[in-house]
Amino acid sequence: MSMFKRSFRSQDQTHSRVDKSARVKKAGSVRDPTKLSKLQRSLTERDSIPQKSAAPSPIITLTVGREGRLFAAHEDVLRQSPFFEAACRGTFSDAQSRRISIPDEEPEVFSAVLEYLYKGDYYPRLLHNRHRNSWELEDQARTPHTSPNPENGGGRATAPDAVVYISSVEADILRDTVVYCAADKYGLEELKRLALRKQGLQAGIDVGTILRSAQYAYAHTPDSDSRLRAHYLALIIRCRKTFKRSGTMQAEMEAGGSKLFFDLFVAMCNHLDDVIDVSNARTPRTV
Numbered sequence: 001m002s003m004f005k006r007s008f009r010s011q012d013q014t015h016s017r018v019d020k021s022a023r024v025k026k027a028g029s030v031r032d033p034t035k036l037s038k039l040q041r042s043l044t045e046r047d048s049i050p051q052k053s054a055a056p057s058p059i060i061t062l063t064v065g066r067e068g069r070l071f072a073a074h075e076d077v078l079r080q081s082p083f084f085e086a087a088c089r090g091t092f093s094d095a096q097s098r099r100i101s102i103p104d105e106e107p108e109v110f111s112a113v114l115e116y117l118y119k120g121d122y123y124p125r126l127l128h129n130r131h132r133n134s135w136e137l138e139d140q141a142r143t144p145h146t147s148p149n150p151e152n153g154g155g156r157a158t159a160p161d162a163v164v165y166i167s168s169v170e171a172d173i174l175r176d177t178v179v180y181c182a183a184d185k186y187g188l189e190e191l192k193r194l195a196l197r198k199q200g201l202q203a204g205i206d207v208g209t210i211l212r213s214a215q216y217a218y219a220h221t222p223d224s225d226s227r228l229r230a231h232y233l234a235l236i237i238r239c240r241k242t243f244k245r246s247g248t249m250q251a252e253m254e255a256g257g258s259k260l261f262f263d264l265f266v267a268m269c270n271h272l273d274d275v276i277d278v279s280n281a282r283t284p285r286t287v
Helices: 020-030 033-048 082-088 107-119 175-186 189-201 207-219 227-238 240-244 247-255 259-282
Strands: 059-064 069-074 099-102 126-129 134-137 163-166 171-174
Touching: 059 107, 069 107, 082 099, 082 175, 107 163, 107 175, 107 189, 126 189, 134 189, 163 175, 171 175, 171 207, 175 189, 175 207, 175 227, 189 227, 207 227, 207 247, 207 259, 227 240, 227 259
Parallel strands: 059 099
Antiparallel strands: 059 069, 126 134, 163 171
16 A cells, blocks of 8 residues: 555665675674673563553343353343343442342353354254255254144254253143243344244154143243244144144144134134135136
Protein backbone atom coordinates (compact mmCIF):
# COMPACT_ATOMS: atom_id res chain seq x y z
CA MET A 1 0.00 0.00 0.00
CA SER A 2 1.17 3.59 -0.65
CA MET A 3 1.37 4.45 3.05
CA PHE A 4 4.08 1.80 3.47
CA LYS A 5 6.34 2.94 0.56
CA ARG A 6 9.89 3.47 1.61
CA SER A 7 10.78 7.12 1.91
CA PHE A 8 14.36 6.68 0.79
CA ARG A 9 13.18 6.25 -2.83
CA SER A 10 12.33 9.96 -2.98
CA GLN A 11 15.64 11.08 -1.52
CA ASP A 12 18.58 12.37 -3.52
CA GLN A 13 20.88 9.68 -4.84
CA THR A 14 23.89 11.44 -3.30
CA HIS A 15 22.58 10.50 0.15
CA SER A 16 22.45 6.86 -0.87
CA ARG A 17 26.17 6.75 -1.54
CA VAL A 18 27.84 6.16 1.78
CA ASP A 19 31.60 6.14 2.26
CA LYS A 20 32.91 2.60 2.66
CA SER A 21 34.95 3.45 5.71
CA ALA A 22 31.94 5.04 7.35
CA ARG A 23 29.96 1.83 6.76
CA VAL A 24 32.73 -0.22 8.32
CA LYS A 25 32.87 2.14 11.29
CA LYS A 26 29.08 1.97 11.71
CA ALA A 27 29.10 -1.79 11.50
CA GLY A 28 31.79 -1.95 14.10
CA SER A 29 29.80 0.26 16.46
CA VAL A 30 26.90 -2.22 16.43
CA ARG A 31 29.21 -4.92 17.67
CA ASP A 32 30.37 -2.78 20.60
CA PRO A 33 30.03 -5.09 23.68
CA THR A 34 29.04 -2.17 25.91
CA LYS A 35 26.20 -1.10 23.64
CA LEU A 36 25.05 -4.67 23.14
CA SER A 37 24.90 -5.14 26.90
CA LYS A 38 22.80 -2.00 27.32
CA LEU A 39 20.49 -3.07 24.49
CA GLN A 40 19.93 -6.51 26.04
CA ARG A 41 19.25 -4.91 29.43
CA SER A 42 16.67 -2.54 27.96
CA LEU A 43 14.90 -5.38 26.14
CA THR A 44 14.83 -7.47 29.31
CA GLU A 45 13.42 -4.60 31.34
CA ARG A 46 10.75 -3.92 28.71
CA ASP A 47 9.67 -7.56 28.65
CA SER A 48 9.48 -7.62 32.44
CA ILE A 49 6.90 -4.82 32.49
CA PRO A 50 3.41 -6.37 32.87
CA GLN A 51 1.25 -5.79 29.82
CA LYS A 52 -2.23 -4.37 30.25
CA SER A 53 -4.95 -6.93 29.50
CA ALA A 54 -8.69 -7.19 29.85
CA ALA A 55 -9.74 -8.19 33.34
CA PRO A 56 -11.11 -11.76 33.48
CA SER A 57 -14.82 -12.13 33.94
CA PRO A 58 -15.81 -12.75 37.60
CA ILE A 59 -16.84 -16.24 38.61
CA ILE A 60 -20.43 -16.69 39.76
CA THR A 61 -21.40 -19.56 42.06
CA LEU A 62 -24.80 -21.14 41.47
CA THR A 63 -26.67 -23.44 43.83
CA VAL A 64 -29.08 -25.57 41.84
CA GLY A 65 -31.86 -27.93 42.89
CA ARG A 66 -33.27 -29.02 46.19
CA GLU A 67 -29.94 -30.35 47.40
CA GLY A 68 -28.08 -27.18 46.40
CA ARG A 69 -25.63 -28.67 43.91
CA LEU A 70 -22.86 -26.16 43.18
CA PHE A 71 -21.94 -24.84 39.73
CA ALA A 72 -19.45 -22.14 38.74
CA ALA A 73 -19.62 -20.00 35.60
CA HIS A 74 -18.15 -16.78 34.23
CA GLU A 75 -20.41 -13.79 34.60
CA ASP A 76 -20.11 -12.72 30.96
CA VAL A 77 -21.21 -16.21 29.88
CA LEU A 78 -24.25 -16.16 32.14
CA ARG A 79 -25.23 -12.67 30.98
CA GLN A 80 -26.17 -14.10 27.58
CA SER A 81 -29.43 -15.00 29.33
CA PRO A 82 -31.80 -12.17 30.32
CA PHE A 83 -32.67 -14.17 33.45
CA PHE A 84 -29.06 -14.29 34.61
CA GLU A 85 -28.40 -10.76 33.38
CA ALA A 86 -30.97 -9.60 35.93
CA ALA A 87 -29.55 -11.95 38.56
CA CYS A 88 -26.01 -10.62 38.09
CA ARG A 89 -27.31 -7.08 38.53
CA GLY A 90 -28.46 -8.05 41.99
CA THR A 91 -32.14 -8.81 41.50
CA PHE A 92 -31.73 -12.40 42.69
CA SER A 93 -28.06 -12.79 43.58
CA ASP A 94 -26.13 -12.24 46.79
CA ALA A 95 -23.89 -9.23 46.10
CA GLN A 96 -21.34 -10.25 48.75
CA SER A 97 -20.71 -13.84 47.69
CA ARG A 98 -21.79 -13.45 44.03
CA ARG A 99 -24.07 -16.42 44.41
CA ILE A 100 -27.29 -17.23 42.55
CA SER A 101 -29.75 -19.77 43.91
CA ILE A 102 -32.07 -21.75 41.60
CA PRO A 103 -33.78 -24.26 43.91
CA ASP A 104 -36.54 -25.18 41.45
CA GLU A 105 -34.17 -26.32 38.67
CA GLU A 106 -32.87 -29.83 38.06
CA PRO A 107 -29.03 -29.92 38.18
CA GLU A 108 -28.87 -32.18 35.13
CA VAL A 109 -31.02 -29.77 33.14
CA PHE A 110 -29.03 -26.74 34.25
CA SER A 111 -25.85 -28.57 33.27
CA ALA A 112 -27.18 -28.82 29.69
CA VAL A 113 -28.09 -25.11 29.69
CA LEU A 114 -24.64 -24.16 30.96
CA GLU A 115 -22.99 -26.38 28.36
CA TYR A 116 -24.98 -24.58 25.67
CA LEU A 117 -23.94 -21.15 26.98
CA TYR A 118 -20.28 -22.13 26.73
CA LYS A 119 -20.28 -24.31 23.59
CA GLY A 120 -23.42 -23.45 21.63
CA ASP A 121 -24.77 -27.02 21.98
CA TYR A 122 -25.41 -29.66 24.61
CA TYR A 123 -25.04 -33.44 24.74
CA PRO A 124 -25.85 -35.23 22.52
CA ARG A 125 -24.64 -32.75 19.92
CA LEU A 126 -26.44 -32.08 16.65
CA LEU A 127 -24.30 -33.34 13.75
CA HIS A 128 -24.68 -33.03 10.00
CA ASN A 129 -24.54 -36.29 8.04
CA ARG A 130 -23.02 -35.37 4.69
CA HIS A 131 -23.84 -38.72 3.08
CA ARG A 132 -27.57 -38.35 3.73
CA ASN A 133 -27.55 -34.54 3.85
CA SER A 134 -29.46 -34.69 7.11
CA TRP A 135 -29.04 -33.78 10.75
CA GLU A 136 -28.58 -36.44 13.43
CA LEU A 137 -27.76 -36.71 17.11
CA GLU A 138 -24.17 -37.74 17.65
CA ASP A 139 -25.00 -41.16 19.12
CA GLN A 140 -27.51 -41.89 16.36
CA ALA A 141 -24.78 -41.18 13.82
CA ARG A 142 -22.76 -44.11 15.24
CA THR A 143 -25.64 -46.61 15.02
CA PRO A 144 -26.94 -48.35 11.89
CA HIS A 145 -29.78 -46.51 10.19
CA THR A 146 -33.07 -48.38 9.80
CA SER A 147 -35.95 -47.66 7.49
CA PRO A 148 -38.43 -45.09 8.81
CA ASN A 149 -41.55 -46.31 10.51
CA PRO A 150 -44.19 -43.68 11.34
CA GLU A 151 -45.51 -45.76 14.20
CA ASN A 152 -42.39 -45.37 16.31
CA GLY A 153 -41.21 -42.01 15.03
CA GLY A 154 -38.59 -43.22 12.57
CA GLY A 155 -37.51 -46.72 13.51
CA ARG A 156 -34.24 -45.69 15.17
CA ALA A 157 -33.30 -46.59 18.70
CA THR A 158 -33.65 -43.97 21.39
CA ALA A 159 -30.42 -42.03 21.91
CA PRO A 160 -28.70 -42.52 25.28
CA ASP A 161 -29.84 -40.15 28.01
CA ALA A 162 -32.96 -39.21 26.02
CA VAL A 163 -34.89 -38.78 29.28
CA VAL A 164 -34.16 -37.05 32.57
CA TYR A 165 -35.77 -37.70 35.94
CA ILE A 166 -37.75 -34.68 37.14
CA SER A 167 -38.32 -34.72 40.88
CA SER A 168 -41.28 -32.35 40.72
CA VAL A 169 -43.31 -34.89 38.72
CA GLU A 170 -41.41 -37.93 40.04
CA ALA A 171 -41.03 -39.37 36.54
CA ASP A 172 -38.80 -39.44 33.47
CA ILE A 173 -39.38 -36.66 30.94
CA LEU A 174 -37.77 -36.28 27.54
CA ARG A 175 -34.58 -34.25 28.06
CA ASP A 176 -35.07 -31.95 25.05
CA THR A 177 -38.54 -31.02 26.26
CA VAL A 178 -37.22 -30.06 29.69
CA VAL A 179 -34.31 -28.12 28.13
CA TYR A 180 -36.80 -26.28 25.90
CA CYS A 181 -38.89 -25.28 28.93
CA ALA A 182 -35.75 -24.19 30.82
CA ALA A 183 -34.63 -22.15 27.81
CA ASP A 184 -38.01 -20.41 27.80
CA LYS A 185 -37.54 -19.50 31.46
CA TYR A 186 -34.01 -18.19 30.88
CA GLY A 187 -34.93 -16.29 27.70
CA LEU A 188 -32.68 -18.31 25.36
CA GLU A 189 -34.58 -18.41 22.07
CA GLU A 190 -31.78 -20.09 20.11
CA LEU A 191 -31.60 -22.86 22.69
CA LYS A 192 -35.35 -23.38 22.34
CA ARG A 193 -34.97 -23.84 18.59
CA LEU A 194 -32.06 -26.22 19.09
CA ALA A 195 -33.96 -28.31 21.65
CA LEU A 196 -36.99 -28.52 19.35
CA ARG A 197 -34.84 -29.75 16.45
CA LYS A 198 -33.32 -32.41 18.67
CA GLN A 199 -36.74 -33.37 19.99
CA GLY A 200 -37.86 -34.07 16.44
CA LEU A 201 -34.98 -36.52 15.96
CA GLN A 202 -35.83 -38.68 18.98
CA ALA A 203 -37.44 -42.01 18.19
CA GLY A 204 -38.55 -45.24 19.83
CA ILE A 205 -40.08 -43.45 22.83
CA ASP A 206 -42.82 -45.31 24.69
CA VAL A 207 -46.35 -43.91 24.86
CA GLY A 208 -46.21 -43.18 28.59
CA THR A 209 -43.07 -41.07 28.30
CA ILE A 210 -44.48 -39.15 25.35
CA LEU A 211 -47.69 -38.34 27.20
CA ARG A 212 -45.88 -37.29 30.38
CA SER A 213 -43.51 -35.13 28.35
CA ALA A 214 -46.39 -33.55 26.43
CA GLN A 215 -48.18 -32.70 29.68
CA TYR A 216 -44.92 -31.30 31.10
CA ALA A 217 -44.56 -29.13 27.99
CA TYR A 218 -48.08 -27.79 28.45
CA ALA A 219 -47.48 -27.06 32.13
CA HIS A 220 -44.17 -25.23 31.59
CA THR A 221 -44.77 -23.18 28.43
CA PRO A 222 -47.11 -20.20 28.00
CA ASP A 223 -50.17 -20.46 25.77
CA SER A 224 -48.51 -17.93 23.44
CA ASP A 225 -45.74 -20.43 22.65
CA SER A 226 -47.27 -23.26 20.64
CA ARG A 227 -44.18 -24.72 18.93
CA LEU A 228 -43.38 -27.51 21.39
CA ARG A 229 -47.05 -28.23 21.98
CA ALA A 230 -47.67 -28.51 18.23
CA HIS A 231 -44.78 -30.97 17.99
CA TYR A 232 -46.49 -33.35 20.42
CA LEU A 233 -49.89 -33.00 18.77
CA ALA A 234 -48.37 -33.85 15.38
CA LEU A 235 -46.46 -36.78 16.90
CA ILE A 236 -49.59 -38.30 18.44
CA ILE A 237 -51.55 -37.86 15.20
CA ARG A 238 -48.77 -39.43 13.16
CA CYS A 239 -48.59 -42.41 15.53
CA ARG A 240 -52.35 -42.53 16.14
CA LYS A 241 -52.63 -46.30 15.58
CA THR A 242 -50.24 -46.96 18.44
CA PHE A 243 -51.88 -44.42 20.73
CA LYS A 244 -55.35 -45.75 19.90
CA ARG A 245 -54.36 -49.16 21.24
CA SER A 246 -52.64 -47.77 24.31
CA GLY A 247 -54.24 -48.30 27.69
CA THR A 248 -52.09 -45.43 29.01
CA MET A 249 -53.62 -43.05 26.49
CA GLN A 250 -57.12 -44.22 27.38
CA ALA A 251 -56.53 -43.77 31.11
CA GLU A 252 -55.02 -40.29 30.63
CA MET A 253 -57.87 -39.12 28.44
CA GLU A 254 -60.50 -40.46 30.83
CA ALA A 255 -58.77 -38.75 33.74
CA GLY A 256 -58.63 -35.47 31.77
CA GLY A 257 -57.49 -32.37 33.58
CA SER A 258 -55.15 -31.13 30.84
CA LYS A 259 -55.53 -28.71 27.96
CA LEU A 260 -53.47 -31.18 25.96
CA PHE A 261 -56.43 -33.44 25.23
CA PHE A 262 -58.75 -30.69 24.01
CA ASP A 263 -56.01 -29.40 21.73
CA LEU A 264 -55.49 -32.98 20.54
CA PHE A 265 -59.20 -33.29 19.76
CA VAL A 266 -59.10 -30.04 17.74
CA ALA A 267 -55.93 -31.16 15.94
CA MET A 268 -57.51 -34.51 15.09
CA CYS A 269 -60.59 -32.76 13.69
CA ASN A 270 -58.41 -30.43 11.60
CA HIS A 271 -56.43 -33.40 10.34
CA LEU A 272 -59.63 -35.21 9.35
CA ASP A 273 -60.91 -32.09 7.57
CA ASP A 274 -57.64 -31.84 5.64
CA VAL A 275 -57.92 -35.47 4.57
CA ILE A 276 -61.51 -34.96 3.42
CA ASP A 277 -60.59 -31.79 1.50
CA VAL A 278 -57.78 -33.60 -0.30
CA SER A 279 -60.07 -36.51 -1.09
CA ASN A 280 -62.79 -34.20 -2.46
CA ALA A 281 -60.25 -32.35 -4.60
CA ARG A 282 -59.19 -35.60 -6.25
CA THR A 283 -62.78 -36.78 -6.82
CA PRO A 284 -64.98 -34.56 -9.07
CA ARG A 285 -68.22 -33.66 -7.38
CA THR A 286 -71.42 -34.47 -9.27
CA VAL A 287 -74.50 -32.29 -9.15
